Amino acid sequence: MIKIFWAFVKKEFYHILRDKRTLLILFGIPVALVLLFGYTVTTEFKDASIDILDYAKDDASTELINHLQSSGHFTVNKFISSEAEMDAGFKEGTSKLVVVIPNNFTSDFYDNNPITIQLITDGSDPNNANTLVQYATNMITTFQRNKLQQPENPFIINVEDRMLYNPQLVSAYNFIPGTIALILLIISAMLTSLTIAREKELGTMEILLVSPLPPLLIILGKVTPYALLSFIDAVLVLVLGYFVFKVPILGSTILLLFACLLYVITALALGTLISTVSKTQQDAMMRSLMGLMMPSMILSGFIFPLASMPKVLQVIGQIIPATYFIEILKGVMLRGVGLKFVIYEIGILTLTTFLLLFFTWKNFKIRLE
Amino acid sequence: MHSETIIQVNGLTKRFGDFTAVNEITFKVDKGEIFGFLGANGAGKTTAIKMLIGLSKPTKGSGKVAGFDIEKQAEHVKKNIGYMSQKFSLYDDLTPKENIRFYGGIYGLSRNEIKTKTKEILEELDLKSVANKTVVSLPLGWKQRLAFAISMVHDPDIVFLDEPTGGVDPKVRREFWETIYQASEKGRTVFVTTHYMDEAEYCDRVSIMVAGKIEALDTPNNLKQQFNATSMDEVFLKLAR
Incomplete structure (x- = not known):
C-alpha cells in the first residue's frame, strides 16, 4: 500500500x-x-503634503509649523492666505490636509485662552483622512505639552495612548x-x-x-x-x-x-x-x-x-x-x-x-x- | 468446443429516477472471445459497462465478472479487469515510460515486473524513440495503442474497451483492431463497445442494445442471416426501426 x-x-x-x-x-x-x-x-505614511493657512503668523505659529514638519510625517506644500485657496489644493491633489491657525495664536497660547486649530482633510479618502487627523492631533498635543511644560489647567484630562504589541x-x-x-x-x-x-x-x-x-x-x-x-x-x-x-x-x-x-x-x-x-x-x-x-x-x-x-x-x-x-x-x-x-x-x-x-x-x- | 464463461449477467437493470437506462439485460461472454457491445448513443451501453466494472451499482439483477460478483466482490473484479475509455486517459504531461510505471505501480506490480513490462510495451508498439517525450506530442493513433497496452499492464483476464476507436481515422482504426486480435490470441477476453458497424464484423459475437434492452445477440454472420441483411449496418438499421 x-x-x-x-x-x-x-x-x-x-x-x-x-x-x-x-x-x-x-x-x-x-x-x-x-x-x-x-x-x-500600508496605513503609515511619510511626507504627506499639507497646506497651512496661518492667520497668526507669529512666533508660536511658526514653531508649531516647524514642529509638524520635524516629525517626517508632513511636509508643507504651500502657505495659503484664504479659505478659498483650500479647495484648489485638494482638487489638484497637491494637499491632503490643511492646518488653520487662528489669529493671536501666540498670546492666546501663553495666556491659556481656548484655541481652536482647524484640521481640514479630504474626506473622499476617509482612511487616509482619519490617519492624518490622528497624527496631526498627536503632534499638536505634544507641541502644547512641550511648550507649556505641563498643563496649567488641572482639570484637563490627558489621554495618553499606547498601542501594545505593535506600538508603531x-x-x-x-x-x-x-x-x-x-x-x-x-x-x-x-x-x-x-x-x-x-x-x-x-x-x-x-x-x-x-x-x-x-x-x-x-x-x-x-x-x-x-x-x-x-x-x-x-x-x-x-x-x-x-x-x-x-x-x-x-x-x-x-x-x-x-x-x-x-x-x-x-x-x-x-x-x-x-x-x-x-x-x-x-x-x-x-x-x-x-x-x-x-x-x-x-x-x-x-x-x-x-x-x-x-x-x-x-x-x-x-x-x-x-x-x-x-x-x-x-x-x-x-x-x-x-x-x-x-x-x-x-x-x-x-x-x-x-x-x-x-x-x-x-x-x-x-x-x- | 465450448470454453468457460467469464462474464455472466442476469436481468441487470439500472434506473435513474423514472428513467430505465438498462432494462433487464441477460447475456454471457466466453473466455477468449471478442465480444462486441453495440448500440446507438444513449442506448445504455456505457451505463451497462459501468455496472460491469464496478463504477455503478445495479438497481436490480446480478452479474459475475471473472468469477466474482460485481456487487459484493467489486474489489476482486477490479483486480482482474482492464479498462480503456474513449478518452484514452493517459497523463499528457508524463512520458510513455512514466505512464506505464505509474499504472503498473497502482496495480501493485513489483519494480522488476514494471521494468520488463515497460520494455515489452515500448518494443511492441515501437515507441522507443519517444519513450522519454511527453505523451502530449504523440499522434492520436500511438496514444490509443499505448492506452490499450497500459490497460493490460497487469495482465487482466478481461479488458473492457469503451468506444476505443472514437475520433480516429479508418487506417488507424484498422491497425487498432490488429492489436485487439493480438490480445485476443493470447487468450484475453475483449469486451468492446462501438457504434461503427463495420467494426462489428471483426467481433466473434455481438449484442445490439436498443433503448436499454438487448435486442439481438449472435455472431455477425448469423445476425445477417437472421435479419436477411448483407451487412451489420443493415442489421442495425432494421433493429432500430
Whole structure:
C-alpha cells in the first residue's frame, strides 16, 4: 500500500514540476503577494503634503509649523492666505490636509485662552483622512505639552495612548498573518480542487476508480504533495515577513507551525470537497475563487474589522476558517501567547476540518454509485 | 468446443429516477472471445459497462465478472479487469515510460515486473524513440495503442474497451483492431463497445442494445442471416426501426 501511495505522490510531483503555471502559483504568488501587501497596502505614511493657512503668523505659529514638519510625517506644500485657496489644493491633489491657525495664536497660547486649530482633510479618502487627523492631533498635543511644560489647567484630562504589541502600528504586523491565511487557502484549496478536476476532465479519474485503489488512497495521494508544498510556502512567508518586514515571532515556533499544518489540512479538505462537486477545472476555479478567496479576504477580519459589519456578515465571518487562523497567528506571533490562549480557535479549526472531511468522504462515495 | 464463461449477467437493470437506462439485460461472454457491445448513443451501453466494472451499482439483477460478483466482490473484479475509455486517459504531461510505471505501480506490480513490462510495451508498439517525450506530442493513433497496452499492464483476464476507436481515422482504426486480435490470441477476453458497424464484423459475437434492452445477440454472420441483411449496418438499421 505504501508503495502504491509513493507511486502516486511521485506522479503528482511530475505534474507539478512540469506545469509552469502551477509552479508560478506555488512560488510566485506567495512572494508577489507578500511584497505587494508589504509595500503598497500600508496605513503609515511619510511626507504627506499639507497646506497651512496661518492667520497668526507669529512666533508660536511658526514653531508649531516647524514642529509638524520635524516629525517626517508632513511636509508643507504651500502657505495659503484664504479659505478659498483650500479647495484648489485638494482638487489638484497637491494637499491632503490643511492646518488653520487662528489669529493671536501666540498670546492666546501663553495666556491659556481656548484655541481652536482647524484640521481640514479630504474626506473622499476617509482612511487616509482619519490617519492624518490622528497624527496631526498627536503632534499638536505634544507641541502644547512641550511648550507649556505641563498643563496649567488641572482639570484637563490627558489621554495618553499606547498601542501594545505593535506600538508603531506597523501594517506588516497585520498583513503577514492575513497573507499566510490567504496563500495557504489559494494553494491548498484551489490547486487541489483544480488537480482533481483535471483528472476528471482527462478521464484518468475513471481509470483510477476502476483500478483496485481505495478512494481514500486516491485522495490522499493527490493531496499529500500539495500539503507539503503549502507548508513550505507558509514557512517562506514567515521568513519573508521576519527578515524583510521585521514581523516578530514572539510565541512558540512549534505551536505556530502546528497551527499552519492544521490550517493546511482544513484548506485541503475544502479543496477536495469543492472538487467532488465540480466537473471541470474552470468550474473548480470559479468555486474556489468566489466561494473561498473572496469571503476569506473580506470577512475574516484581515482587511475590514468584523465587529463593524452587519450581523449576517459577522455570522458568515464566524464560520470562515481563515478568521480563526488569523486570530491564532496574531496571538502567537505578535502577542506571544501559548497554546492555552488559542485552544478555542484550534478546537474550532479541528472541528471544521473533521466536518469537511466527513462531507468530502460522503460526497466521494455517492459519486461512485 | 465450448470454453468457460467469464462474464455472466442476469436481468441487470439500472434506473435513474423514472428513467430505465438498462432494462433487464441477460447475456454471457466466453473466455477468449471478442465480444462486441453495440448500440446507438444513449442506448445504455456505457451505463451497462459501468455496472460491469464496478463504477455503478445495479438497481436490480446480478452479474459475475471473472468469477466474482460485481456487487459484493467489486474489489476482486477490479483486480482482474482492464479498462480503456474513449478518452484514452493517459497523463499528457508524463512520458510513455512514466505512464506505464505509474499504472503498473497502482496495480501493485513489483519494480522488476514494471521494468520488463515497460520494455515489452515500448518494443511492441515501437515507441522507443519517444519513450522519454511527453505523451502530449504523440499522434492520436500511438496514444490509443499505448492506452490499450497500459490497460493490460497487469495482465487482466478481461479488458473492457469503451468506444476505443472514437475520433480516429479508418487506417488507424484498422491497425487498432490488429492489436485487439493480438490480445485476443493470447487468450484475453475483449469486451468492446462501438457504434461503427463495420467494426462489428471483426467481433466473434455481438449484442445490439436498443433503448436499454438487448435486442439481438449472435455472431455477425448469423445476425445477417437472421435479419436477411448483407451487412451489420443493415442489421442495425432494421433493429432500430
